[in-house]
Amino acid sequence: MxxxxxxxxxxxxxxxxLAETKSGTELQFxxxxxxxxxxxxxxxxxRIEDRCLRDQLSISLTDHNExxxxxxxxxxxxxxxxxxxEVGTKEGLEFLVYFGCPGQxxxxxxxxxxxxxxxxxxxxxxxSSIDCLETAKEMGAFVSLAHPFAFGRKSLDFQRASRxxxxxxxxxxxxxxxxxxxxxxxxxxxxxxxxxAFLESIDKPITVGSDSHRLRTYGSCGVYLNAxxxxxxxxxxxxxxxxPVHSTETKAGSVTLTVPIIMLNHTLFFMRSNKxxxxxxx
Ligand SMILES: [Fe+2]
Numbered sequence: 001m002x003x004x005x006x007x008x009x010x011x012x013x014x015x016x017x018l019a020e021t022k023s024g025t026e027l028q029f030x031x032x033x034x035x036x037x038x039x040x041x042x043x044x045x046x047r048i049e050d051r052c053l054r055d056q057l058s059i060s061l062t063d064h065n066e067x068x069x070x071x072x073x074x075x076x077x078x079x080x081x082x083x084x085x086e087v088g089t090k091e092g093l094e095f096l097v098y099f100g101c102p103g104q105x106x107x108x109x110x111x112x113x114x115x116x117x118x119x120x121x122x123x124x125x126x127x128s129s130i131d132c133l134e135t136a137k138e139m140g141a142f143v144s145l146a147h148p149f150a151f152g153r154k155s156l157d158f159q160r161a162s163r164x165x166x167x168x169x170x171x172x173x174x175x176x177x178x179x180x181x182x183x184x185x186x187x188x189x190x191x192x193x194x195x196x197a198f199l200e201s202i203d204k205p206i207t208v209g210s211d212s213h214r215l216r217t218y219g220s221c222g223v224y225l226n227a228x229x230x231x232x233x234x235x236x237x238x239x240x241x242x243x244p245v246h247s248t249e250t251k252a253g254s255v256t257l258t259v260p261i262i263m264l265n266h267t268l269f270f271m272r273s274n275k276x277x278x279x280x281x282x
Contacts, residue, residue: 028080030058030236031222033096033146033184033209035086039063040122040265041213045072048215052079057219058236060084062096062209064123067109074102074233082236086146087113087132088123091165092153093173094146095129096181096207097136100237108139122269129169133176142240144179144207149194150187156198179205179240185221186211205241213262 035041036048041063043051048069052059058080061070065088073081083105084098099105112135116127136143149155156170166172180199183192183206199206210220225239 026226026228027224028058028227028230028239029056029219029222030060030082030225031210031212031219032060032082032084032098032144032207033062033086033181033211034059034218035063035211035213036061036069038069039066040262040269042261043215043218045069045076048073048218049076049078051215051218052081055219057222058082058225059218060096060098060209062086064088065113065117065125066122067105067113071102071106080230080236081233082240083233085109085113087127088125089129089132090116090124090126091129091159091162091169092124093129093156093159094123094154095132095136095177096144096146096209097132098142098144098237098240099140100234102233104139104141108136108141111135111139120269122266129173130176133173137176142178142237143176144181145173145177146181146209147184147187147191147195147211148180148198149191150184174202174204177204179207181209182206183208183221184211185209185217186213207240 034048037044048059048061051057060082061073062084063069064086067085070081070083070085073079074083082098083100083102084096085105085108087095087097089095097108099108112127112132113125116125118124118126133143147154149157152158159165160170180195180202182195182199184195206223208221208223210217210222212218212220225236227236227239230236
């Protein structure tokens with residue numbers, strides 16, 4: 001049986017058949033792109049844990065240039081979660097960087113993110129996309145290009161047209177990423193359709209994530225990975241390259257309500273003009 005890869009809600013019978021073809025494995029639903037109040041989202045770690053436990057949801061908490069929430073979730077070990085971060089680069093592209101253990105995520109953060117943080121901007125940093133990707137590769141990460149055709153600098157179209165990058169920049173990025181975010185719950189449908197069309201032209205695995213900034217939309221889309229329910233990050237990390245995946249549609253209206261929350265958080269971050277919160281020293 002061919003693994004389901006459509007963007008429609010999973011059919012129970014299909015998923016059952018898929019699970020049975022892989023004896024000894026189970027399908028686990030994963031939202032691979034979420035935010036907390038450690039960056040520009042609303043939910044606290046406590047509330048994220050309660051929601052994930054209640055709905056048997058696995059996540060990667062991928063805060064913007066920030067790892068405290070993701071490391072904390074792994075240390076507390078109550079839910080199935082994969083250490084991760086969303087790195088915003090100087091060109092404007094954003095990468096979802098996943099690791100098999102929180103210690104590796106901390107090492108990566110210290111080396112490739114923290115030295116390049118901007119004091120007033122949460123999402124952007126001074127790290128170049130190529131450096132971000134090469135360090136990630138060197139340190140054993142799995143990297144997915146987030147929302148590849150989102151608004152402005154986040155889009156590959158923008159980067160292709162930009163005079164600030166070389167004419168081979170996009171190809172150099174694509175060469176270095178492990179996967180592309182096929183479906184993102186925070187962008188309009190046509191943006192996701194562009195991502196799907198783009199993926200047909202390259203041979204890369206996919207990821208799917210809600211990009212939730214509030215609890216209600218956590219798990220509104222995601223992938224089914226062949227993994228037994230587990231809180232072991234290394235086990236979860238090992239399933240990322242498996243391709244039996246399926247995503248579900250994001251509930252309508254979630255983007256509209258989320259935008260003002262994000263804008264307010266970014267404005268407050270800018271006005272505080274504090275140094276970006278630093279990760280604790282070893
Ligand atoms: Fe995001």
